[in-house]
Amino acid sequence: MRASPTRKLQLYVAAAAVGSVAGLALGLPQLVALAAPFAVYVAVGLVLTRRPELTVEVTVARRRALENEPVPGCVTLTARSAVDGLQLELALGAGVVVAGVPLSWPRRLAAGGLCEVEFELRASRWGAYDLGSLRARATDRFGLIRYELSGVTLGRLRALPSRETLRLLLAPLELQATTGSRTARDRGEGIEFAENRPFVSGDRLRRINWRVTARRGTPYVSERHPERNADVILFLDTFAEAEGTGGGGTLALAVRAATSLAAAYLARKDRVGAVGFGGTLIGVRPRLGLEQLYRIIDALLGSEVVFSYAHKDVSFVPRRMLPPKALIIGISPLLDDRYINALLDLRARGFDLTVVEVSPEPFAEAGAGRSGELAYRLWMLQREALRTRLRELGAPVARWRDDEPLQVPLAATSEVKRMLRRPLAG
Amino acid sequence: MTATFLVPAIAAAVLLCAEALTGPRRDPAWLAGVGIAAVAIAAVVVLAATAAVGRSVALTVAGAAAAVAAVGLLRFLLRRSLGR
Numbered sequence: 001m002r003a004s005p006t007r008k009l010q011l012y013v014a015a016a017a018v019g020s021v022a023g024l025a026l027g028l029p030q031l032v033a034l035a036a037p038f039a040v041y042v043a044v045g046l047v048l049t050r051r052p053e054l055t056v057e058v059t060v061a062r063r064r065a066l067e068n069e070p071v072p073g074c075v076t077l078t079a080r081s082a083v084d085g086l087q088l089e090l091a092l093g094a095g096v097v098v099a100g101v102p103l104s105w106p107r108r109l110a111a112g113g114l115c116e117v118e119f120e121l122r123a124s125r126w127g128a129y130d131l132g133s134l135r136a137r138a139t140d141r142f143g144l145i146r147y148e149l150s151g152v153t154l155g156r157l158r159a160l161p162s163r164e165t166l167r168l169l170l171a172p173l174e175l176q177a178t179t180g181s182r183t184a185r186d187r188g189e190g191i192e193f194a195e196n197r198p199f200v201s202g203d204r205l206r207r208i209n210w211r212v213t214a215r216r217g218t219p220y221v222s223e224r225h226p227e228r229n230a231d232v233i234l235f236l237d238t239f240a241e242a243e244g245t246g247g248g249g250t251l252a253l254a255v256r257a258a259t260s261l262a263a264a265y266l267a268r269k270d271r272v273g274a275v276g277f278g279g280t281l282i283g284v285r286p287r288l289g290l291e292q293l294y295r296i297i298d299a300l301l302g303s304e305v306v307f308s309y310a311h312k313d314v315s316f317v318p319r320r321m322l323p324p325k326a327l328i329i330g331i332s333p334l335l336d337d338r339y340i341n342a343l344l345d346l347r348a349r350g351f352d353l354t355v356v357e358v359s360p361e362p363f364a365e366a367g368a369g370r371s372g373e374l375a376y377r378l379w380m381l382q383r384e385a386l387r388t389r390l391r392e393l394g395a396p397v398a399r400w401r402d403d404e405p406l407q408v409p410l411a412a413t414s415e416v417k418r419m420l421r422r423p424l425a426g
Numbered sequence: 427m428t429a430t431f432l433v434p435a436i437a438a439a440v441l442l443c444a445e446a447l448t449g450p451r452r453d454p455a456w457l458a459g460v461g462i463a464a465v466a467i468a469a470v471v472v473l474a475a476t477a478a479v480g481r482s483v484a485l486t487v488a489g490a491a492a493a494v495a496a497v498g499l500l501r502f503l504l505r506r507s508l509g510r
Binding site for chain 2: 003007011012013015016029032033034036037039042043046047049084085108140141143
C-alpha cells in the first residue's frame with residue numbers, strides 16, 4: 001500500500017506552524033495555545049499510526065456475457081487491523097459502465113472484519129473489454145496518512161453480440177455432399193419421399209414399395225430425397241461503416257446480424273464460416289457445431305473498421321474460406337466500392353450470393369439547403385441502382401434497418417431468391 | 427485576562443470543528459476525547475505563558491527552540507509514517 005499525507009495533515013501542520021510563529025512574532029501566547037493542540041494531535045497521530053492490513057479481492061461472475069447484460073461482481077475486503085476512511089473507486093475501462101446501484105461500502109472496518117461489496121457491470125456494445133481496476137483507499141485512525149492500494153485488476157470481459165432467433169433462413173441453391181438436415185432435390189438415401197418408379201436392376205430390395213408393386217403388378221421402388229447440409233459463408237464488410245451520434249453504427253449491427261445468422265445456420269447443421277473483408281482480413285473456415293459459433297463470435301469481436309487505401313479483391317481471401325457451392329451472405333452497408341466489387345466478383349465466379357444490406361440511411365441526414373437535399377436524393381438513387389444491379393445479377397439484397405427484426409428482410413428476400421432460381425447466364 | 431482563560435475552550439472548539447470537518451472519525455466519544463485533550467494542552471500552554479510573564483527573552487528563546495525541535499520531530503515522524 002502506498003502512503004501519502006492527507007490534506008488534513010497538511011492543514012493541521014499549517015495551523016500549528018502559523019499559530020506558533022504568529023504567537024512568537026506578536027508576543028501573544030494565546031495564539032501558541034491555540035496552535036498547540038494541532039501540533040500535539042499531529043505528533044501523537046504520527047507516532048501511533050499503523051499501516052492498515054487490508055486485503056482486497058475482486059471477483060467477476062462471468063467472463064462472457066451478452067452486450068448490455070449485467071455481470072455481477074464482488075469486492076471482498078478483509079481487514080487484519082482496523083481500517084478507517086475506506087474508499088473504493090472503480091476505474092472502469094472504456095465502454096464498461098456500472099449497472100444498477102452504485103457501489104456502497106462501510107467507511108470503517110474493525111480488526112478481523114470482512115466485508116463484501118457487490119456490484120454489477122455491463123458493456124454497452126459487443127466487443128472484448130478490459131474491465132479496468134479497483135482502487136482502495138484508507139486512512140489511519142487520525143486521518144493523517146492515506147494508504148492507497150491500486151492495481152487490483154478486474155480482468156477482461158467478452159461482450160457477445162445479442163442475437164435474434166431466426167426461423168426462416170435464406171435457402172442455398174446447392175447443397176454439399178455431407179449429411180445435414182436440408183432435403184436435397186436429387187434422389188438417394190433419405191427419409192423424405194420423392195416418387196415411385198419401376199424397379200431396375202441394381203436397386204436394393206428393401207426399397208421396393210410392396211403396396212404399389214401389388215397394385216401395378218410389376219415391382220416398384222420408392223425414391224427418396226437425401227438429407228444434406230450446406231456451406232454458408234458470412235462475408236462481412238469492414239471497409240467502412242456509418243456511425244450514429246449515439247454511438248451505434250452499421251458495423252455493430254452487421255456483427256449482430258452475422259451472429260444471428262451463424263447461430264441459426266449452425267442450429268440447422270450447416271457448416272458456417274466467416275470472412276471479415278476490409279482493411280484487415282478476418283477468416284474462420286467453415287465448420288459445424290456450437291464451438292464454431294463461439295469461434296466466429298470471437299473472430300468477429302475483433303472486427304473493426306481499419307481505414308485503408310489498399311486495393312483489395314476476392315483473390316486476397318484464401319480459397320478454403322470460400323468453398324465451392326457455398327451460400328455467401330454479404331453483410332454490408334454497401335458504402336465501399338472495393339467491397340461492392342468483391343461481391344460482383346463473387347457472383348461472377350458463380351457463387352450463390354445474397355446481400356444483407358445494413359442500411360446506413362438512418363445514420364445519414366440530408367445536408368443543409370437545396371443542394372444538400374439534392375445530393376442526398378442522388379445518393380439514395382445510386383444506392384437503389386446498385387441494389388437493382390445486384391438483383392439483376394442474381395444476388396438479391398435484403399435491406400435491414402435497426403428498427404425492424406432481421407427476420408423481416410430475410411423472409412422477403414427468401415421469396416425473391418426462390419423466384420431467381422434459374423441457371424446463371426453464360 | 428478573562429479572554430486568556432477562555433483560550434483553552436476556544437482552542438478545543440477550533441480543533442473540534444476541524445476534526446468534524448475533516449474526519450475520518452466523527453463519533454461523539456472520539457470528539458469528546460479530542461476536545462478534552464485540546465483543553466488540557468491549551469491550558470498547559472496558557473499556564474506556562476502566565477508563569478513566564480516578565481521573562482519574555484527567555485520565553486522567545488524557548489519558543490524558537492521548541493519550534494525547531496517540532497519541525498525536526500515532524501520530519502522524523504513523517505518519514506516513519508510514510509515509509510520513505
